Amino acid sequence: MWNSPSEFFAMGGYALYVWSSFGICALVLILEPLFVRARFRAVIRRLKQQQLAEQFDKEISK
Amino acid sequence: MSQINHFSNHRLINWFKLSSPSTFYPVAGKLIPFFWVLTFLFGAVGLWVSFFVAPVDAVQGQGYRIIFIHVPASWMSMFIYLVMAAWAGLGLVFNTRLSAMMAQALAPIGAWMAFLSLWTGAFWGKPMWGTWWVWDARLTSELILLFLYLGFIALRASIDDPRRADKASAILALVGVVNVPIIYFSVKWWNTLHQGASVSLTKSPAMAQTMLWGMLLMALCFWMYTIAVTLMRVRAIILEREAHADWVRQSIEVKS
Numbered sequence: 001m002w003n004s005p006s007e008f009f010a011m012g013g014y015a016l017y018v019w020s021s022f023g024i025c026a027l028v029l030i031l032e033p034l035f036v037r038a039r040f041r042a043v044i045r046r047l048k049q050q051q052l053a054e055q056f057d058k059e060i061s062k
Numbered sequence: 063m064s065q066i067n068h069f070s071n072h073r074l075i076n077w078f079k080l081s082s083p084s085t086f087y088p089v090a091g092k093l094i095p096f097f098w099v100l101t102f103l104f105g106a107v108g109l110w111v112s113f114f115v116a117p118v119d120a121v122q123g124q125g126y127r128i129i130f131i132h133v134p135a136s137w138m139s140m141f142i143y144l145v146m147a148a149w150a151g152l153g154l155v156f157n158t159r160l161s162a163m164m165a166q167a168l169a170p171i172g173a174w175m176a177f178l179s180l181w182t183g184a185f186w187g188k189p190m191w192g193t194w195w196v197w198d199a200r201l202t203s204e205l206i207l208l209f210l211y212l213g214f215i216a217l218r219a220s221i222d223d224p225r226r227a228d229k230a231s232a233i234l235a236l237v238g239v240v241n242v243p244i245i246y247f248s249v250k251w252w253n254t255l256h257q258g259a260s261v262s263l264t265k266s267p268a269m270a271q272t273m274l275w276g277m278l279l280m281a282l283c284f285w286m287y288t289i290a291v292t293l294m295r296v297r298a299i300i301l302e303r304e305a306h307a308d309w310v311r312q313s314i315e316v317k318s
Contacts, residue, residue: 001114008113012124017189021128021182025135028174033291040298044315047305 083160083300084309090293097290101283108279116273128186129273134281135178138288139207140242142172146214147239150232162228163303165235166218167296171288173211179204191255199248200256203241210238224303 002008011018079085112130119126146168153161183201184194195201214231221227249258304310 001118011127012118014123014125014127014189017125017185018127021131021185024181025131025178028178029287032171032174033294036291036294036298040294040301043298043301043305047301047310050305051311 081158081160083163083304084307086160087297087300087309087313090297094290094293097286097293100286101290104279104283104286108276108283111272111276111279116276117270122190125186125189128182130276130280132179132182132186133277134284135175135182136204137281138284139172139175139179139204140245141285142168142175142288143207143210143235143242144239146172147235150228150235153228154232154236159228159303160300162224162232163296163299164292165232166228167292167299168288169211169214169218170295171291173208173215175284175288176204176208176211180208187255196255198254198256199252200245200254203245203248206241207238207245210234210241214238 009015009019080089108130112127116127116130118124146165149161149168150165152158153165180201183204187196188194214234217234218227218231221230248254249256301310
């Protein structure tokens with residue numbers, strides 16, 4: 001169907017429309033799980049710090 | 063009687079047990095990689111079919127290839143809303159925490175799917191209809207769907223007490239369900255610029271077999287992706303909301 005890579009990227013004259021659609025789609029779908037992972041790690045970090053703080057509290061009050 | 067007990071005790075999964083955040087949390091963690099593998103598998107095959115197998119369209123040339131993400135994103139935006147409203151409704155009726163958390167986890171990805179549907183639609187409309195946007199029934203109702211998702215998220219964020227936020231947002235989600243059939247049937251009910259359904263349950267699809275396969279594979283990819291991301295997000299939400307529960311404090315990930 002495609003005779004050369006440049007023909008593929010030209011998309012029969014629809015390059016702007018096809019690649020903007022696929023590009024933004026890829027961007028959103030890649031960034032979304034990265035943000036979720038960052039949120040997850042932030043919760044874990046906060047919970048760990050909380051536990052550490054509680055441990056110190058206990059040791060000080062001993 | 064003993065036979066019934068025997069049967070119920072040996073079921074593979076006890077679904078009621080899974081409705082508690084503490085049992086669901088580790089199960090979700092184990093399922094995530096599995097759904098990522100499926101996402102990449104369907105995505106790779108789907109993209110290959112979309113770009114290298116599906117023939118060029120007689121009318122729209124190569125420009126029609128936007129369909130391979132436009133239709134799956136639109137389907138998912140509507141489907142996610144129904145699932146989200148169902149979880150929200152379950153949470154409202156049975157007062158279960160996990161159902162509300164599931165609804166909360168589904169809203170952002172649903173909003174993204176609605177956004178992608180509108181974005182790819184605009185970039186398809188421009189070369190084919192000559193305009194980025196028209197206030198047409200299909201387009202307008204999809205835009206309202208995006209606003210419903212955003213409203214759901216904003217309403218949750220504006221209420222401090224999570225249990226009250228669960229209830230208020232559940233009602234909003236349930237009322238908004240009326241919009242989904244409006245989107246789906248808008249091309250039938252009104253005279254619109256948007257084309258009719260490409261795939262219908264009752265008659266054979268009006269498109270080449272390979273185009274249909276590309277679309278279905280991409281839809282499966284989006285579906286698996288949604289499950290993977292939702293499970294990731296619901297785990298974060300569970301930890302945030304159950305931070306004071308003993309099981310969270312004793313879980314491997316939190317213990318240093």
